[in-house]
Amino acid sequence: MTEHRRDIHNSDMPVLCQACEARHHGMCGSLTPEELTHLNKVASRREIKAGTALVADSEPVTHYSNILSGVVKLTKILADGRQQIVGLQFAPDFLGRPFKTSSDTNAESATTVRICTFPRKAVDRMIEESPNLEHRLLQQTLNELDEARGWMVTLGRKTAAEKVASFLYLIATHIDPESEGADGIVFELPLTRADIADFLGLTIETVSRQMTKLRKDGVIQIENNRHVTVPDMERLAHRAAV
Amino acid sequence: MTEHRRDIHNSDMPVLCQACEARHHGMCGSLTPEELTHLNKVASRREIKAGTALVADSEPVTHYSNILSGVVKLTKILADGRQQIVGLQFAPDFLGRPFKTSSDTNAESATTVRICTFPRKAVDRMIEESPNLEHRLLQQTLNELDEARGWMVTLGRKTAAEKVASFLYLIATHIDPESEGADGIVFELPLTRADIADFLGLTIETVSRQMTKLRKDGVIQIENNRHVTVPDMERLAHRAAV
DNA sequence: CTCACCCTTTGACAAGGATCAATGAGCCCG
DNA sequence: CGGGCTCATTGATCCTTGTCAAAGGGTGAG
Known part of the structure; x- marks a missing residue:
């Protein structure tokens, strides 16, 4: 934890974000109070029960989310039905694939999951304007890549x-x-x-x-x-x- | 290829970069002529024969590289010697793990490889200053993550x-x-x-x-x-x- | 030329995990 | 309370892949 986060007065930020894990250790930690307020206006929080598809294979991705609690599984499926889970995501992970509108990966809630969802466009615009946010995404993506590669050893050997x-x-x-x-x-x-x-x-x-x-x-x-x-x-x- | 790259006069850039693949499709494509010139001053090009360790497990990473030709394998190894290749990198991929000085992954040339190497610090500084570069790295990292997850299906199923x-x-x-x-x-x-x-x-x-x-x-x-x-x-x- | 070494192929056999099948435990709903 | 679910466990058998062993082909050194 050598990271320098802006010291934000609680009064400056949306109430719902104050106790949110995503603000402390997730994507939202890289946002200014203004950005956070803006994002909060288009965000909606939802509780989703286990076994619900969040991102369906080959459907256009219209939203990104932060996981607030619960576990989401990322799966891939072969033509004949064989399935492989290629990743598990926990709070406060960011869920979505920037810069690509479709994905051949499914995301499904493994447990009851609470998420904070934003329209894709709002986040894409924010990424363009905020190097801090992009930096945070790069870090999370690098960590996910490390984890994926670590898991490849488990699967292969x-x-x-x-x-x-x-x-x-x-x-x-x-x-x-x-x-x-x-x-x-x-x-x-x-x-x-x-x-x-x-x-x-x-x-x-x-x-x-x-x-x-x-x-x-x-x-x-x-x-x-x-x-x-x-x-x-x-x-x-x-x-x-x- | 919908990407807008700055139109660069060849005379503005280092001679060695003019024909380089990394400038066209790799990391260097996101740099301004000034940045490219600066980077070129601290860069060195090398040819490495097959079977040479480029990044050794748990050694501090002092350099990043662009692969100009050849194939590099990324490997992980278990305590008892079982080994798994967790990725293959081709020209013009970027080689290195930003924001972490040590890695539990080895990089080794699979074939004869030509690389363009930079001191870690120079690139780290440039990442901080150039959102374009960070954007490019995020894109490559996301692609590598997609590939790693795709390969997990192959390994598992x-x-x-x-x-x-x-x-x-x-x-x-x-x-x-x-x-x-x-x-x-x-x-x-x-x-x-x-x-x-x-x-x-x-x-x-x-x-x-x-x-x-x-x-x-x-x-x-x-x-x-x-x-x-x-x-x-x-x-x-x-x-x-x- | 020939030996030595490395990489690869091929064969025989063993074993780890898959498949097929039956049973058990918990849960919802009538 | 009982029937019909889903999910998990356990057993018997099969088969894919690993293990062990031998030999072939290419290359470089002496």
Whole structure:
């Protein structure tokens, strides 16, 4: 956190932005109070339930969004129906592909998701005028590229057991944990077994078997399919071959 | 190509840049004649033979480069030695990771490579001062992210046969072909079988077998291991499940 | 010319993960 | 309360790909 953010009086900015994560660590942190006010006028906040398409393959992209809470999965699909999740996005990530009106990637809410949406045009114009915003987008894009490349190692070179451990490790380090303490870290899995399989390039049966194995070995505990406890992150990391 | 580039008199710019691909389609196309002249003063052009490390894992990055010709592979390696190629870069791609001094990615020349190298600091300063340059970098980074995500589908969901066909298709569409005509497209493979295996998450034996199969099926012809002819790109694309 | 080395191909076999199939657990709705 | 969902687990078997081993072809050095 060596970054210098303008010191903004709360009174200068829209009320809804004051507590917003996107303003602190996301895209909006690079905006002036004026820009923020302007953007807020055309923004709308929405809550979306799990399994809803946010950006559909090959449809023109009319909006960008900031994720306020929840998890969004980016997927690609082959002609014969094989599917691959190519990225997971968490709050306060920016959702959208600047400079291209169509995308061959789908975006779908994996959990209940709250987003703050803007018309594409308003943001495109703002990008042109604000080098700070473009700088922020470049940084986020570079980080996403790093993550994508890191995941390529998992997909190409890890075993099924390592893949599942890697996935759990990824979630544990990206989601706000329900609780965190000496007895480990607890969180709710944002993805179904089918989603996990599509993220790891496996089948749901293999995912299930590997989860069972991690559970039996005491690396994780699972309740109700989704509720996961990791007593020892180091141990999980080791299983993930990180 | 709807992009508006400044109309530059050749006399205004360094001689060496006049015919350079990076100026036409690469990073340097976003620079003013003054910036180009300035950058040229601190730049040095080099020819590097195949198998040389350009950026070593966890070493501080002191230079950025433009690739003038040849192919560079970006690799990641697990603790036990398993390796994965996470990207291939062709002329006139920009090589380097702005805003981070160290990277856990290696860059190595796959073929003989000619590069134009600049000290990191000079470029970092120029990025700060030139929104055009940053804009260009954002565009390239977004494209690389798209490509990385596209490749994730190949790694996660395609069969060995489809992976090898996908690789050949990728090379055929990214490299300047030796010849191109009614009888197909001819090029030199920039990677060894071991590299191809590391790119596809396979073993060299599997790569070899799948190449043999494509050859026997008449989808490609191979001479001297490296010299490839693709008589019908459509047919190759079909095998790649694109 | 011949040896040594590297890269590649090919074969035989083993194994990791996919496929097919059945069962179980939770949940909504009548 | 029971039936019909969806999602997850578990088992049996199959097959694609990895592993181990041997040999071929090209190239450079002596």
